[in-house]
Amino acid sequence: MKRSTQIFAIFTIIVLTSGATLSAQRGGRGGGGAHGGGGAAPRSSARTSVNSAPTRSGNQGANRAANGNQGANRAANGNQAANRNVNANQNVNRNSNVNNNVNRNTNVNNNVNVNRDVNVNVNGGGYYGGGGYYGGGCCYHPVATAAAVTAAVAVTAAVVGSVVNQPPAGCATQIVGGLAYQNCNGTWYQPQISGSSTTYVVVNAPQ
Amino acid sequence: MVRLAILIAIIGVFLYIPLGLHVLAKSAPQADAKDTSAIDPDAIDAVKRMAAYLHTLKSYQIIDDVTQDDVLEDGLIVQSTSKVDYLLARPNRMRIEITSDERHRLYLYDGKNFTVWARLVNYYATVPAPPTIGELFEKITDKYDIELPLYDLYNWGNKDEDINKIKTAVDIGPSTVEGVTCEHYAFHQEGVDWQIWIQLGEFPLPRKLVITTLTDDARPQHSDTLSWNLAPSFNDGAFAFDPPPDAKRVVLEGQQADATEKGK
Secondary structure, eight states: OHHHHHHHHHHHHHHHHHHHHHHHHHOTTSOOOOOOOOSSOEEEEOOSOSSSOOTTHHHHHHHHHHHHHHHHHHHHHHHHHHHHHHHOOOOOOOSOTTOOOOOOOOSTTOOOOOOOOOOOOTTTTOSSOSSOTTSTTSOOOHHHHHHHHHHHHOOOOOOTTOEESSOOSSOEEEEETTEEEEEETTEEEEEEEETTEEEEEEEOOOO | OHHHHHHHHHHHHHHHGGGTHHHHHTOOOOTTOOOGGGBOHHHHHHHHHHHHHHHHOSEEEEEEEEEEEEEETTSOEEEEEEEEEEEEETTTEEEEEEEESSOEEEEEEOSSEEEEEETTTTEEEEEEOOSSHHHHHHHHHHHHOOOOTTHHHHHTTSOHHHHHTOOEEEEEEEEEETTEEEEEEEEEETTEEEEEEEEOSSOOOEEEEEEEEOSSTTOOEEEEEEEEESSOOOOGGGGOOOOOTTOEEOEETTOOGGGSOTTO
């Protein structure tokens, strides 16, 4: 008697739990899902049409690659933190994927800190740009960062073909051949309308 | 112990019943069900009838309230909303204005050129366009990766294979959208579940559309809630772009710079 009651209770719970899950899945009137902030670029977006081929798949792949890089970034930042703790130095590894940064600094203030990264990353900050779609971690600016590194270490210039969500500060708009460009201290960014956002591609100086 | 078990069972029953026995009773089609009995021919006919009706409309204006889910890397869904003001005149004119937190876009098509104006940055791009709206949809999507809203609306019923992709079709029953009585249908096909609310009566207009993407475990959704004006007033100016004073011309990604018509 006792045992059969227990079994009945357990059985009931199992049935009800699975049923509830099922109705939650299928009872789509409410739809939606949990909301939440977050500092990452989206891994995917809802399709906007039933019959149009989802042309974004290619770009989504690119996004995923970009996100992969973000993961790498976080790892790099981890290093940064470690460095800061040990050396109390401000080596600004703000960017970048897989820095070959040989922080072989022994003891205080004696750090070498090479940071010779070029960081092309044509995928840029990802398709969902427009200047920081979800705040935080999205949309880093590889070229801008490379420029920052250049200022510190003097290694690279912005790479033609790189795409960023925003040009660096202090650019001048110039019209060449009827089209707008941003001239940023001799590095030329061409704005382009890219899907649902606006991006900037580094180009050679327009004629 | 016995009491506890019984108590849990009873609580379970009470929790469960309001969660929607009737939803369960409608049965959950298997994601890959190929059984043709899963297709309610009335539901298919309703979509065909709606598509045929839409093709009879020479011009219309729609206000579309849109929700769009993005899925973050960790699976969280983030919903954004936007409003689309959509004016269409067959066969070759269209004006679409999209307003959201992030952007304000205007798409114009006058049968000759297609223009995008990104208002917040005040950039615009103009490219030569194909001669009909149908071709425009294809070209803009394929070449420039711009998804014009309401693709389905214009293109429904143009291709039989679209209808044939439907693997499950269910008539859910009457349902009201913004005060309009509709019939609610649910469909499944590869990659998406979708639901549509079609106005009852002699004007079978789609009033609501919900698309659930199945290719991501998070199942993000997109929804359109549509208000219709079947007698819009407009003139040619509605489809022509007159650049505002400080608007600057740029390119569309995918556009060859040397293919642009210069010096407009």
